[in-house]
Amino acid sequence: MASRRPTSDSESRQEHTIQDVIQTAVDSISYGALYALMALSLALLFSVMGLMNFAYGELIMVGGYTMFILRDDSWVLLLVITIVVVTVISVLMERIAFRPLRDASPNTLLVASFAVSYGLQQLAYMTVGPIPKGVSPYPWLVESLDILGISVSRLSIITFVVTIALLIAVTAGLNRTMLGIQLRASTEDFDMARLVGVRANRVIVAAFAITGVLAGVVALCYVSRSGSVSPTLGQGPLLVAFVGGVIGGLGSLTGATIGGFLLGAAVTALQATLPTDLSSYTTLFAFSAVIAILVLRPSGLFARRAVREA
Amino acid sequence: MNLLTLTDVWVRYGRVPAVQGLSMHVDEGQLVGLVGNNGAGKTTTLSTVTGVLRPSAGTIEFEGKEIAGQAPDRILRHGLSLVPENRRIFARLSVRENLQIGTSGRKDRAKAKEDIEEMLGRFPVLERYHDQPGANLSGGEQQQLAIARALLARPRLLLLDEPTLGLAPLIVDQVFDLLEQLKSEGVTILLVEQNAARTVSIADRVYIMRTGGRIEFEGTGDELAARGGLETAYIGF
Numbered sequence: 001m002a003s004r005r006p007t008s009d010s011e012s013r014q015e016h017t018i019q020d021v022i023q024t025a026v027d028s029i030s031y032g033a034l035y036a037l038m039a040l041s042l043a044l045l046f047s048v049m050g051l052m053n054f055a056y057g058e059l060i061m062v063g064g065y066t067m068f069i070l071r072d073d074s075w076v077l078l079l080v081i082t083i084v085v086v087t088v089i090s091v092l093m094e095r096i097a098f099r100p101l102r103d104a105s106p107n108t109l110l111v112a113s114f115a116v117s118y119g120l121q122q123l124a125y126m127t128v129g130p131i132p133k134g135v136s137p138y139p140w141l142v143e144s145l146d147i148l149g150i151s152v153s154r155l156s157i158i159t160f161v162v163t164i165a166l167l168i169a170v171t172a173g174l175n176r177t178m179l180g181i182q183l184r185a186s187t188e189d190f191d192m193a194r195l196v197g198v199r200a201n202r203v204i205v206a207a208f209a210i211t212g213v214l215a216g217v218v219a220l221c222y223v224s225r226s227g228s229v230s231p232t233l234g235q236g237p238l239l240v241a242f243v244g245g246v247i248g249g250l251g252s253l254t255g256a257t258i259g260g261f262l263l264g265a266a267v268t269a270l271q272a273t274l275p276t277d278l279s280s281y282t283t284l285f286a287f288s289a290v291i292a293i294l295v296l297r298p299s300g301l302f303a304r305r306a307v308r309e310a
Numbered sequence: 311m312n313l314l315t316l317t318d319v320w321v322r323y324g325r326v327p328a329v330q331g332l333s334m335h336v337d338e339g340q341l342v343g344l345v346g347n348n349g350a351g352k353t354t355t356l357s358t359v360t361g362v363l364r365p366s367a368g369t370i371e372f373e374g375k376e377i378a379g380q381a382p383d384r385i386l387r388h389g390l391s392l393v394p395e396n397r398r399i400f401a402r403l404s405v406r407e408n409l410q411i412g413t414s415g416r417k418d419r420a421k422a423k424e425d426i427e428e429m430l431g432r433f434p435v436l437e438r439y440h441d442q443p444g445a446n447l448s449g450g451e452q453q454q455l456a457i458a459r460a461l462l463a464r465p466r467l468l469l470l471d472e473p474t475l476g477l478a479p480l481i482v483d484q485v486f487d488l489l490e491q492l493k494s495e496g497v498t499i500l501l502v503e504q505n506a507a508r509t510v511s512i513a514d515r516v517y518i519m520r521t522g523g524r525i526e527f528e529g530t531g532d533e534l535a536a537r538g539g540l541e542t543a544y545i546g547f
Contacts, residue, residue: 178410178414181403181407181410181411182411182414184400184402184403184407185400185403185407185411188400188401188402188403189398189400191362191382192394192398192400193400193411193414194381194382194383195360195362195382195383195386195392195394196386196391196411196412196414196415196459196460196463197383197386197387197412197413197414197415197416197463198383198411198414199383199414200381200383
């Protein structure tokens, strides 16, 4: 008997480890995909109109507060209204803040995006206040799902499935529809696109609407996981997505998406695996790697030759 | 009938006037050549007509309607389509997508689809590489793509900016053959070219432009020959 106890202990520990590894892997992939959606959004706006939209994080914050307000309503309503509200705010952002600056330099646009970002944060401070509001996810979401004897959180699986489905849908839309072709042409040479008859307002509003829908979905997944919303909620994920996009190359939609995925997955994995006393240095580790990559490949991992030569 | 009429057009880059009081016109069904030295203001003129630049004074009328200062996508919808300098095809889009986007200004989607197939039939090279990215085409092939893309807008007036620049002599011949073919089909063309002699040989009328967008000569090839030909016109500044 005495000889069997340690064996079963180590077996159970091993099971526990496998369990952890798989949960961490699923988490990393699903949150990597979430950051990929954000990086894709940033890259789309950046390449269509030269706008690095730092106010994109505030769309997630707006989504979070919408969820907070609707926390007692049915989940269908919460899903639909959150996505609609975030999309409308995104389109309004274009109409009010960025359209008057359409021909301005990227620097002016960048400063404007900071202004919108801080403006929305301050609005949140003044109206709902600085204290984080709890948005407890539906109990069903946090339950674990048993897949082949391994339990994985349902939220991770849903995040993964939804983000991958959206990435596929956006890719298909960009490749198969006339609007998608116009958007891709605009990311390459906006002035030429206008010369062949692409309506500037139409593609730019479409870009803000598409990235708004994506921000709505990111808000739903992200806030369900974090469980609370505060005025600065969007800053963290925006930074990771932005830097991930830069690693991949913001001029290339595919590159930025992959960059966002890799950095998002790495950050999530580091948070889960680093020892407790080191886990606050997650960003330090991640961004050190980023600096190393940018020293070696300044225009991003996936920059096209033509872009680099230009 | 005058299709395009520029009257006393001035264009400035900041305070530098690039085009000073330019007046010219293109008649329906004609091929009009605009030649002149580097920096004369030819590209500036086309950029202003297509809405990329805004004239500081003067009028630009297309079919009698004032179009100066309108956005490029709106001007295209009036029926002016540009084959720009350096072709500017969309390198990451496939050849077919480059053609599809050429129909952006049209409402007749079904007919536009047919026209794309017809255009692929007309340019066998484009048919062969239809699913390849535009970047994979050679310079001459890209020029064909740029012309096909512009034609798919079904323009009333086709504007070409240096379509033979940087192309091999054999390909230059092909481009001029194509232009003559389009002319015989009744397409109205405004051709900006460095290759003055070739342009004079196919154009109904030519303008010779000198620095500042000033017109040195205006008339037919015969009238130019009567005045001593191109050399006199170029040297006689």
